[in-house]
Amino acid sequence: MAQCRPYVTRGDCVACFDAAATLLRAACGAANGGRAILDGCVVRYESAAFFDQATLPGNTQVCNGSAVAGGGFADAxxxxxxxxxxxxxxxxxxxxxxxxxxxxxxAQCVVTVGEGGCAQCLEVAVRNIDGCPPNSDGRAVDAGCFMRYSDKPFFPANATVDLAPYLRSGKSDRKGAIIGGILGGVAILFLLGLLAFLWTWRSRKLLKPRRGDILGATELQGPTSFYYQDLKVATNNFCEESKLGEGGFGDVFKGLLKNGKTVAVKRLTVMETSRAKADFESEVKLISNVHHRNLVRLLGCSSKGSECLLVYEYMANGSLDKFLFGDKRGTLNWKQRFNIIVGMARGLGYLHQEFHVCIIHRDIKSSNVLLDDEFQPKIADFGLARLLPDDHSHLSTKFAGTLGYTAPEYAIHGQLSEKVDTYSFGVVVLEIISGRKLNDARLDPDSQYLLEWAWKLYENNNLIELVDKSLDPKEYNPEEVKKIIQIALLCTQSAVASRPTMSEQQVDVYL
Structure with a gap:
């Protein structure tokens, strides 16, 4: 049985079915049954008839996002x-x-459960999801239905349904229905007129040239060109107090623009020839059009001589490594860590297969994962794998990455594919779950690296020992954690062909 959400487009429906089928094949193999419940669709197979099953043991809630301030959102x-x-x-x-x-x-019910089964399933679902508010996003899943709410739209505006006719007892007279239909038609015409006006106004606005303003960087334009002097002033002349971090690709500074926007400014020296400058500007134009909720957005750039400044959106919570091994260690709960893992997979899947060219990061590590105000992950420096010439790297010629996180075939033989990022992703997942660096000296004295220790625990059927001791055991399901660790180990296999692609990792599965 397979069914898509009503607001999902035909193309996305097909893609969702393909992803669900892939996950079921990988997870269930020759088992007697399995089901994948995704945000866009549900796919299920069994060795016995199940079409009238509305609710089953294991129905659950999935609460995401941080709490929305005030009681109004939860009530609404x-x-x-x-x-x-x-x-x-x-x-x-x-x-x-x-x-x-x-x-x-x-909310959606499986069509085969009928009206009675649908009502039964949703009554269970609403009790499950009731525990999520005031969190900004929540889901309830069961055998016969799916329910979700969010503070952000996850379906097209024209997909909404007027619930009023279905909330009545059914005894309303025809006159009321006719009046409601007329008023609804008038409202739709009014909204269409308003949307047409707003579209015309916005189109004209986009035609106006913008310079140095974050709001001017849109998908319809090339990268915003900032004045070098403005960025110099914004960062207080790149002073040490403004520095957010440093690395092989360049130092990063916090900047406050004239329009009040806070940004992160990365300082690079790469343009030593006119050809390098032209190639660099071409790459900046490409990367500035990469938009995904789990990727740090490149807002624009500026250059002076051989020096180039890249302007990125600012992430208030800084990098993930500070929360795993730094001064904020132990402050991330399991729910936040799980969301970070899922968000990383989504961001990498977009870079590898959903953007119109494949972008391989080459340096996935915890310090290159930034956290926004709600602790949602955003992968940083994803453009530098393309922006930097081959002979510019912070480790060795024609190699970009950090040893320990880098796949062996790339570190040793220079063989580069998207599976290199898959390997690094697996290592970072192990760090997130364990709260330990990949070369933590506190590990088993017989194991030099985190990855080696994780494999030993797997062989001894003791994976739960890997979990960060600062986590409250009541916060997580041990079997769920073990499953994620197994996925991480699958990503770090030496054989490239044995690793999954990130597009296979990025789909949320609720079983």
């Missing part, structure tokens, strides 16, 4: 979800999406 989320519970069993296709008061929500 519960109210909208409650309306969906009442409306969806009567709605066409047993599915509906709705929005209101800053909340976006959707």
């Amino acid at each position: 989320a519960r109210g909208l979800v409650g309306d969906l519970v009442a409306a969806v069993p009567r709605a066409p296709g047993l599915a509906a999406a709705a929005a209101g008061a800053g909340v976006y929500a959707a």
Whole structure:
């Protein structure tokens, strides 16, 4: 059985089915059954009939995001979800999406469970999801239904459904229905007119040249060109107090622009010839059009002589390594760590297969993963793998990366593929779960590296020993943690062909 969400496009539906099928083949093999419940679709197979199953043991909630301030959001989320519970069993296709008061929500039942089974499943789902608010995002999953709310839209604006007709008892008279239809039609015409006006206004606005303003960097334009002197002033002449970090690719400084925007400015020296400068500018234009929620956005650049300044969005919480091994060690809970792992996989999957050219990062490590205000991960420096000439690297000629995180075939033989990033991702996942560096001296004295220790624990069937002792055991499911560790070990296999692609890792599966 396979079914897509009603707001998913045909192309995304096909892609979702392919991803679900791949995951089921990898996870279930020749088992008697399995189901993959993704944000965009659900796929299930069994050796016995299951089409009328509405709810099963194992139904659960998945709460994401940080708490939204104030009690209004939690009340609005519960109210909208409650309306969906009442409306969806009567709605066409047993599915509906709705929005209101800053909340976006959707619910869908498997069509084969019917109206009664749908109502039964959603009653269980609403009790599960009730524990998520005031978190900004929550899901409830079961055998026969799927429910989600968020403070951000996850479906097109035209996918919403007026729930009012399905909330009534069904005894409303025809006159009320006719009046409602007329008013609804008038409202739609008004909204269409308003959208047309806003579209025209926005189109004209985009045609106006913008310089040095973050808001001017859009998908329709090339990279924003900043004045070198403005960035010099913004960073207080690149003073030590403004420095956020340093590395082989260049130092990073915090800057405050004239328009009040806070940015991160990376200082590079790479343009030694006119050809190098032209190639660099071409790459900047490409990378500035890479937009993904789990990638740090390149806003623009500036140059003076052989020096180039790259302007990135600023991440207030800094890099992941500070929360794993630095002065903020032990402050990340399991839910935050899990979200970071999923976000990294999504960002890398986008770079490898979803952007119109394949971009291989080559230097995935915990210090290159930044955290925003809600501790969502954003991969940094992903453009430098393309931006820097081959003979510019902080380790050795024609090699970009950090030993220990780098796949053996690339470190030894220079064989580069997207599976190099897969290997590094696996190492970082082990660091996130264990809270230890890849070469932590506190490990088993017979094991020099974290990866080697993890494999020993796997062979001894003692993977749970890897988990950071600062984590509360009540926060996580040991079997779920073991599964993620096994995925990390799968990513770090020596044989390139045995490692999964990041697109196989990035899909959320709720079982």
